[in-house]
Amino acid sequence: MAKPIRVTVWGENLHERKNPIVRQIYPDGMHNCIAEALREDRRLAVQTATLEQPQHGLTKSVLAETDVLVWWGHAAHGKVRDTVVERVLKRIWQGMGFIALHSSHYSKIFKRLMGTSGSLTWREAGERERLWVCNPGHPIARGIGKCFEIETTEMYGEPFAIPTPDEIVFISWFEGGEVFRSGCTWKRGNGKIFYFRPGHEVYPIYYHPVVRLVLRNAVHWAAPKGQTWIDSCPQISLKQTREKLVRKGPRLHREREQGFR
Amino acid sequence: MAKPIRVTVWGENLHERKNPIVRQIYPDGMHNCIAEALREDRRLAVQTATLEQPQHGLTKSVLAETDVLVWWGHAAHGKVRDTVVERVLKRIWQGMGFIALHSSHYSKIFKRLMGTSGSLTWREAGERERLWVCNPGHPIARGIGKCFEIETTEMYGEPFAIPTPDEIVFISWFEGGEVFRSGCTWKRGNGKIFYFRPGHEVYPIYYHPVVRLVLRNAVHWAAPKGQTWIDSCPQISLKQTREKLVRKGPRLHREREQGFR
């Protein structure tokens, strides 16, 4: 229990450097704001990684020591190298949790996990969003009431091109008249995946106390609880199959039908 | 193809007789208005049944000849006899489609199919509802654009206590600020189930052309396409297992490992 959950927050870190509005809101980058939100929980050990680092900061050893990867990307999805994408996917299948934020619905990794296009409708009109909790007992909704509001945000609307989620935690209502499945979970291999909509770069969404709470809850939920699944494709001989079997049940009585084997 | 889909529309038929507002809107009862909506499609053979009939109009022979059962109930859920509930459930498991409308989220049959309480939040303030299509290629959404509106309706809000739907076809936006999963599908045994929210009795919802289109689409979707599944719990002897097997594949070459069996 004393062992902390190891989180890596990945940020594209482009808008923050190029757009003065974004820089004013997130002077240290969005990834650092998100990391700070997670560090409010002492049981989380949080580091960051960004696009411009070698291998985007996601080397084999970094990933091997990451329990949950949080992802924010937008303008540079196409610049994420395929070898890194493949590496992240393999680690997710082994059991690493993956949290895709906002515009990451169009990231290479998220689209690869979903098997769909990830498309949606959108509008940037600074309107109000109300996120309803559809699954009040879900660990990700812990500590949140019936709903919470973000006063000023970009709109994302249905249809959201995703496979049916395993669970829907939040559905958003927008002032302009749209709805959106804003908090959804899936499992791929052994990895738990959470998509969370809030987070447009020109609004200070990641300072919102309930958004920060959701991020912390989601990290706890996504952290692997079982053993690692090292995914290979072994040929098994008949001999191997038999030797691998665990035969421990005491055998008391056995009434076989006549002629059985 | 020439064989029509046999539909039974079940109506509680209480509000229509007791409440003058409802009677004015539905002088022949809601069930007859719904039946008329379905009869616009020549491939559907539609009859009705109501609570006050013997066995609520749902005798064994009526059910045996029903491909899809459409259900509207509200004030008298508790008066539906358990023997009829059991009979309907068994027929659904065999393959009969079941369409639960509006307040039928609290009917005995729907709750038994879901295994949850079916609870939700609600408000009667005559507000506007906008139903978004989340699954544009779904047969139930055929012929509908991105969304459609009902000007004046009762509100149903999340959390809706249902198991994760197999598919979500519609999510509603309400003027007052709520959202709701308004069109959901599940499968139980061999029966396809569709829940569709619109339909409060004091508004003329079932005259709405898009609502009527959805009802027709849903009947086509819910009609059984495979064989009937007669659900029993047979004891199978080893001898039976073997005799039932179909062994037809030609046997060309067979390289068994040494010592196999």
Place this chain on the structure above:
Amino acid sequence: MAKPIRVTVWGENLHERKNPIVRQIYPDGMHNCIAEALREDRRLAVQTATLEQPQHGLTKSVLAETDVLVWWGHAAHGKVRDTVVERVLKRIWQGMGFIALHSSHYSKIFKRLMGTSGSLTWREAGERERLWVCNPGHPIARGIGKCFEIETTEMYGEPFAIPTPDEIVFISWFEGGEVFRSGCTWKRGNGKIFYFRPGHEVYPIYYHPVVRLVLRNAVHWAAPKGQTWIDSCPQISLKQTREKLVRKGPRLHREREQGFR
């Protein structure tokens, strides 16, 4: 973390008293054998309840203090009173875990949770069962290899009339030629449900070390992790909706389109 998970093991306790073979295997009843398996884990606080007790040992206060209910029934499913069934269902929807063992696929509670008949095929020929792990990283499969065997058991075969499981943890292979989805999970309301096939009364299945490990794993998995979901059906006025909203997000800049509200 120091707070133990409170488990109640419910046993029908009939075969053990009437059938000398079963009594020889389980002199203290199957429920006590299962309870002992769980007590090997110090983080579990385990009590038992049986059919013959007043209210079957499942009073309101017992259930209110139960995090996970483990259920074994077979011959007396029909004797479980409906008021107790309803009480257990409500507690599951609030968040209590429920583990249905073996012949409990036909218990009133399991059938109510599933919304299906729970039927399957079966044979009692003392044959061998091999349970394959389909989901190696699942917490319920923790500590188990690729598969494990039970030498002598009753067979359960497909088709198993259940809704598509959220997750399949085990699929069984039987010597006589059948297969079965032996470890399946679902969620109903806020409660996590696990069905686990092994456990016929005339074989000493609950002494099998891997079966006992699965039971302990399943209790940890099924214990509630989020807040309680008290399921009601409130009418919400427009005023209430607004007052309940949490509005905390700082408001930085807001560029509304001309004419927007």
Place this chain on the structure above:
Amino acid sequence: MAKPIRVTVWGENLHERKNPIVRQIYPDGMHNCIAEALREDRRLAVQTATLEQPQHGLTKSVLAETDVLVWWGHAAHGKVRDTVVERVLKRIWQGMGFIALHSSHYSKIFKRLMGTSGSLTWREAGERERLWVCNPGHPIARGIGKCFEIETTEMYGEPFAIPTPDEIVFISWFEGGEVFRSGCTWKRGNGKIFYFRPGHEVYPIYYHPVVRLVLRNAVHWAAPKGQTWIDSCPQISLKQTREKLVRKGPRLHREREQGFR
């Protein structure tokens, strides 16, 4: 109804030309044997395409006129060009059905649709396989009894690294002691997907009458029934949102609370 379902059977067509055993079984190629199985149904219009053709025979116009694509690949998964993979994916999202056969669990397209590795265990020992119908009322199981057998086949075993299927139609039992989810369905975007295990190239599996029946059933099931979903990511202005709404419901009475918008 008179309009046939347009099927394209894609075959790698490598083993048939290089391995004399395979050529003896499938002198015209496996794809032509599968196509013949489908042509037994007059409602299907069947063509073939192979790896060695320009664009692997899957040009834009071929795909635009294909309702269901059947895929068999094994040795040359890596040679399928990524542009063709992307083109096929987009067409599936629009509504084209996709049937992945046997070793196609490792094809680029199947892995992209699943978001998992597709790994499994395997053994080539010419053993017997028994496929159990888990979902007797499913259209894909139409006309099949409780199970069917393939006398001599390659083994595929669990764990099969796939997301939880929407539906499981078949589970296989193997003589050597393994099990496998052999018939599974999913949906991605608007496209229905069926994975079907049978089909190792050195056995005459595609001459098996029940295998051929399953293929025909699967094509009917996978054919699109709704409208096409052209998947884009439009920006929607507030004005557009409003103009797109269909407002047709008659407005009878409307009792708004004081102060409501």
